[in-house]
Amino acid sequence: MVTLLIVYHSQSGNTLKMAEAAVRGAREIEGVKVILKKALETREEDLLQCDGLVLGSPEYFGYMCGALKDLFDRTYEKVRGHKRIFRKPYAVFISAGNDGQGALMNIEKICLGYQFKKVYPPVLAKGPVSEEILLRCEELGRTIAAGCEAGIY
C-alpha cells in the first residue's frame, strides 16, 4: 500500500474545496492510502512516510500562506538530504483572488531545495473555485496517486 499525503491550508474554504477534490480523485485508485492534513498539523514524519505529496495553498500577499511556509520552516533541516525525501513526487495547487504566481513560484523554489520531484503541472484557481478547477484537482489527485501506485516516478 502506498501513501499519498495531501497537505493544505485554507481560511475561507477555497483551498479546502480543491484539496477535497484532489482527495476524491486519488481515492479512485486502489492500493493508495490517501491522507488529507492541514499544514499546521503536518510534521516531518508525515513528509518522510508518504510516497507522494500534494501541496495546496492560498496566495496571501503575493506569497504562499504562512501555514505552509511554517511547515517548510519546521521540517527542512530535519529531513533535508534524507533518502525518503530525495525525488519524492509532488504536485501543487493554489487558490488565489486574481494572481497566484508568487505563491506558486515560491513553493516550487522551496520544493527544489527539498529535492522533491515535480510530476504534474500546478492547478491555479483565480477567483471562486469553479467546477472545471475541481475536475482538474481531481485529475491531479488521481494521476499522482496512480503514478505512485504504479511506481513510475
Ligand SMILES: Cc1cc2nc3c(=O)[nH]c(=O)nc-3n(C[C@H](O)[C@H](O)[C@H](O)COP(=O)(O)O)c2cc1C
Ligand atoms: C490576507 C489575504 C491576502 C491575500 N493576498 C492575495 C494576493 O496577494 N493575491 C491574490 O491573487 N489573492 C490574494 N488573496 C485572495 C486569496 O488568495 C483567495 O481569496 C483564496 O481563494 C483564499 O483561499 P482560502 O479560501 O483557501 O483561504 C488574499 C486573501 C487574504 C485573506
